[in-house]
Amino acid sequence: MMIKKYVDDLFHGYKSTAELEDFKEEIIINLKDRVQDLEKTGKSSDEAFAEAVSELGDITAIADDLSREKRKEIIGKMYVDPKPKLSAGYAIGYTLAAGVLLFGIITSLITYFSAGNNLFIAISSFLPFVVPAGAALTYLGLTTETTAKYPMDWKRALIYALAVGVILFGISISSSHYFMENSNPAAILGVLVPFVLPGILVIAFLILTEKKRFKPWLMQEHERYHEAYAGYYKDTEEVTKRGMLSGALWIGAIGVFLLIWILTNILYALPVFLFAIMGELLIEYRMISKHKRNSATK
Amino acid sequence: MEGRISADLLRGHTDTIVLGILLKNDAYGYQIYKSIMDRTDGLYQLKEATLYSSYKRLEKETCIVAYWGDESQGGRRKYYRITDKGRVQYKQNIADWEFTQRILNRLLKEEDD
Structure with missing residues (x-):
C-alpha cells in the first residue's frame, strides 16, 4: 500500500489519462x-522501500509526456491575454456607479448642513444612492475579468449584488433610525436584522461554495506556495477548512459586534474582536497540533 | 589502473541493451532491470527511470510492443516483446557500435602502437 501511495503522490499534479494510469500500474x-x-536479502521493509525508490530515479519527465494537463497549462500560459481590457459597457458602468455614490455623498452632506445638522435626514437622503451604487459596484467588480481571475458567472454575481444591496439598505435604514430623536434600540434591531442577517447568510453561503476563478498561471503560483508550505499545512484541503473556520468566526464576530453596538454602546461591542482574535489563535493552534499528530503517526 | 564506467556512454546504449535482453524472450520491467544488474554484477546501476523512457521510446519507434500478462497472483505485469523492426535495429546498433569501437580504439590508443 505504501508503494501505491508513493506513486500516487508522485503523479499528484498530473491529469489522469489512460496512458498515465497504465504507466503507474507498471511502476x-x-x-x-x-x-x-x-526484503529477501534481509533488509527491513522500510529499508527495502527506500532503496527501491532511490533506484527508480526521476520519472516525472516521462509522466509529462503521458499527461496532457501539463501541455494544456503551457498553452494556456502562452495564449491567455495577460492584461484583459475593460469593455466600454463596464467602463461606463463603473463611472456611473461611482458618480451615483459621489453624488449621494454630496447630497447627504448638503442635507446634513441645511437641515440643521440632522444625521437622520442626512443618512436617509444617502440611502437611495448608496444601495444601487454598492450593488452595481459589487456586480461589476465580480464580473470583470482581471489579470488573476476569470469573471464570475453573471447570475451568481447578481445574487451577490442583491445581497450587498439588501445589507446596505438595512444598515443605512437602521443607522438613520439610530440618529432619529427618541430612537428605540429594539426598533433599530427590528429594522437591521431582517435585512442584514439574511444578506450576510446569503453572502456567507456564496463565499463558502465559491468555485476557483484563478487563471492557470496563478494556480501554478498557488501550487508553488502550497509546496513551500507543505511542511506547515498538510495539504490544500486543510488550508481550505481552516479558511472556512476563520471566515465563519469573523462573520459571526461582526454580527455580534453590530448587535451589541446597537443594543448598548460601541465600547461594549469592541471587545468582541478581541475574542475573535483569540478564536483565530485557537484555530491556528488546533491546526498545528493536528498537523504534528499527523506527522507523528506517519 | 581500475576503470570507471562512463554513465553517459552507457545511457546512450540503453535502447540496444534493452533490445538485446528482449532478443531471447519477452520480459517485464523488473526482469529487464534485474538482468542488467546481474550482468554488471552490481558494478553499475541504471536508474529504472532511464529504462522506462527507453521502453517508451522503443514503443514509439515500434521496435518493441507492450502487453499485459495474465498472472493469477500478485498483480499483472507489463511485458515487452521485440518486433522484427526491433531485431533489425538491434543488429544495426551492434554493427554501429563495433565500428565506433574500432575507430575509437584507433584514435584513443594511438600511443600504445
Whole structure:
C-alpha cells in the first residue's frame, strides 16, 4: 500500500489519462517486485522501500509526456491575454456607479448642513444612492475579468449584488433610525436584522461554495506556495477548512459586534474582536497540533 | 589502473541493451532491470527511470510492443516483446557500435602502437 501511495503522490499534479494510469500500474508492480527481492536479502521493509525508490530515479519527465494537463497549462500560459481590457459597457458602468455614490455623498452632506445638522435626514437622503451604487459596484467588480481571475458567472454575481444591496439598505435604514430623536434600540434591531442577517447568510453561503476563478498561471503560483508550505499545512484541503473556520468566526464576530453596538454602546461591542482574535489563535493552534499528530503517526 | 564506467556512454546504449535482453524472450520491467544488474554484477546501476523512457521510446519507434500478462497472483505485469523492426535495429546498433569501437580504439590508443 505504501508503494501505491508513493506513486500516487508522485503523479499528484498530473491529469489522469489512460496512458498515465497504465504507466503507474507498471511502476507499482515493478517496485513491489523490487521491494520483495530486497526484503529477501534481509533488509527491513522500510529499508527495502527506500532503496527501491532511490533506484527508480526521476520519472516525472516521462509522466509529462503521458499527461496532457501539463501541455494544456503551457498553452494556456502562452495564449491567455495577460492584461484583459475593460469593455466600454463596464467602463461606463463603473463611472456611473461611482458618480451615483459621489453624488449621494454630496447630497447627504448638503442635507446634513441645511437641515440643521440632522444625521437622520442626512443618512436617509444617502440611502437611495448608496444601495444601487454598492450593488452595481459589487456586480461589476465580480464580473470583470482581471489579470488573476476569470469573471464570475453573471447570475451568481447578481445574487451577490442583491445581497450587498439588501445589507446596505438595512444598515443605512437602521443607522438613520439610530440618529432619529427618541430612537428605540429594539426598533433599530427590528429594522437591521431582517435585512442584514439574511444578506450576510446569503453572502456567507456564496463565499463558502465559491468555485476557483484563478487563471492557470496563478494556480501554478498557488501550487508553488502550497509546496513551500507543505511542511506547515498538510495539504490544500486543510488550508481550505481552516479558511472556512476563520471566515465563519469573523462573520459571526461582526454580527455580534453590530448587535451589541446597537443594543448598548460601541465600547461594549469592541471587545468582541478581541475574542475573535483569540478564536483565530485557537484555530491556528488546533491546526498545528493536528498537523504534528499527523506527522507523528506517519 | 581500475576503470570507471562512463554513465553517459552507457545511457546512450540503453535502447540496444534493452533490445538485446528482449532478443531471447519477452520480459517485464523488473526482469529487464534485474538482468542488467546481474550482468554488471552490481558494478553499475541504471536508474529504472532511464529504462522506462527507453521502453517508451522503443514503443514509439515500434521496435518493441507492450502487453499485459495474465498472472493469477500478485498483480499483472507489463511485458515487452521485440518486433522484427526491433531485431533489425538491434543488429544495426551492434554493427554501429563495433565500428565506433574500432575507430575509437584507433584514435584513443594511438600511443600504445
